[in-house]
Amino acid sequence: MVPHLVTALTGPINELEQRILDGMPAIERWFRLEWMEHTPPFYTAVDVRNAGFKLAPVDANFFPGGWNYLTTEMLPLAVQAAQAAIEKICPEARNLLVIPENRGRNTSYMANVAQLVRIFQMAGLNVRVGSIDPAVKSPKKVDLPDGSTVCLEPVVRTKRRLGLKNFDPCTILLNTDLAAGTPGILEDLHEQYLLPPLHAGWSVRRKSNHLHSYEEVSKRFGKLLGIDPWLIQSIYARAEGVDLARGKGVEGLTAAVDQVLTKVRRKYKEYGINEKPFVIVKSENGASSLPISTIRDVKELEALTKKPRQKAMAGATTDDAGPTDVIVQEGVLTRERVHDGMAEPVVYMMDRYVVGGFYRVHPDRGADESLALPGASFVPLAFSQSGHLPQPGAKPGASAPNRFYMYGVIGRLAMVAASYELEATNPEAEVYE
Known part of the structure; x- marks a missing residue:
């Protein structure tokens, strides 16, 4: 199935596409040299936004949970990438243990786990799924809508x-983002490979580290x-110690919003863009309960802080767990629509390779709002013709493979930044003085 995609096919994005297509040999060599010096994350998903005048990543996930949204046609790429990744880490690997989120009742998520099992089995590994949920005390089969099953088994720690x-297993694959903290059962496994590493988890990871690394990568690229x-990145600032419920740190947040909006x-103005700038305010820490908010004017911050403060004054329980550091990130519009809903591509990668992706689609969100919210649906990236390779001679904007190649380049730039971040x-x- 080919999604009905309505996107900006004229204007500056086509100039960027042409630059990327013309520079393909240099780009691929650049990536090749980067991977000689740096180790890519084991697997990565990157949310990309196409504003029609710029194309930039807005989020990078080191524990992607949407493998079930990849089409059957994409699986050979994923299997080849899995083989390459495992051979590099543990050439003699035989057994792989997948540790999922504690969401055994969520069949959509468990379908993602089933797809991962399928990919690594086809890559030549014995794959089992181990739960670190204390409630799982014996093997438990989870039935999936397609008729398949996933068997969750309790882990055993020696x-x-x-x-x-x-x-x-010699290798353990985490498909849980560790937002609630690092379980002790996963620590000090000196005789096994743990992928991704524990410091990739949201209990310790900070978004500003990734944005800083991506800024460096985008300048070089x-x-x-x-x-x-700027055409491939978003401007950002950081505000520390923000506690909306108690009105603390609001001055710093206001200054950060004003700073980013001004830039x-x-x-x-420089590019003659007749749009209203906006920023996305979100927590530094992916484990925080701070909601993602769209701010178009500094005055809107008052409404953002008013509700939590009123709850606190009334003695009601708030979702806020105290002061948190906040990222103010330039908002990137989306000009893509699928099935009458706002859409953004999500690029899936394993090791250094783009293996597929899908559109996240939300019918009730605007072009300047986050789509990663309940109510979103997922439509696989697809091609109107069998050739998936980019076509350098095609007119910019006229070829789906060219557009998807461009998405893949942006996704891989975020993956290079992720490797910098993890290092x-x-x-x-080792720290050298």
Whole structure:
């Protein structure tokens, strides 16, 4: 099925597409050299927004949970990437243990786990699914809508290894983002490979580290192509110690919002863009309960802070757990629509390879709002012809493979930034004075 995609096919995005297509040999060499120096995350999903005048990633996930939205046609790429990734990490690997989120009753999520099992089985591994949920005390089969099942088994921890009864894996794949903290059962596994590493989990990861790394990557890539890095990145600022329920840190948040909006207005004026700039306010820490908010004017901050403060004054329980550090990120419009809903592409990668993706579609959200909310649906990226390779001679905007190649380039740039981020935050890395 090919999604009915309505997107901006004229204007600056086509110039960017042409630059990327013309620079393809240099781009692929650039990525090749990056991966000689840096290790990509084991798997990554990147949310991309196409504003019609810029194309930028807005989020990167190191524990992607939507593998079931990849089409059957995409699976061979995923299997090849899985083989390459495993061979590099543990060439003699035989047994793989997948640790999922504690969401056994969510059949959509468990279908994602089933797809991961399928991919790694086809890559030549014995794959089992181990639950770290204390409530899972014996093997439990989860029935899925397509008629398949996933068997959740309780993990068994020995002094230095983690496995299942009569199953000793050399590699453990985490498909849980560790937002609630790092369970002790996953620590000190010195004789097994744990992928991704624990410091990739949201209990310790900070979004500003990724944005800082991506800023560095986009500047270098922009220089390679001779483009303004702003066309492939979003401006951001950070505000510390924000507690909306108690009105603390609001001055710093206001200053950060004003700073980003001012810079974006300047860019819009430079490029003759007749749109209203906006920012997305979200927590530094992916584990925080702070809601994602769209702010178009500093005055709107008053409404954002008013509700939690009123709850606190009334003695009602708020979702706020105290002061948190906040990211104010330039909002990137989406000009893509699928089935009459606002859409954004999500690029799925394993090791260094783009293996597929899908559109996140939300019928009730605007072009300047987050689509990663309840009510979203997922439509696989698809092609109107069998050739999935980019076509450099095609007119910009006229070829789906060209557009999807461009999405893949942006996704891989975010993946390079992710490798920088994980290296910089690795607690076990050697520090040289």
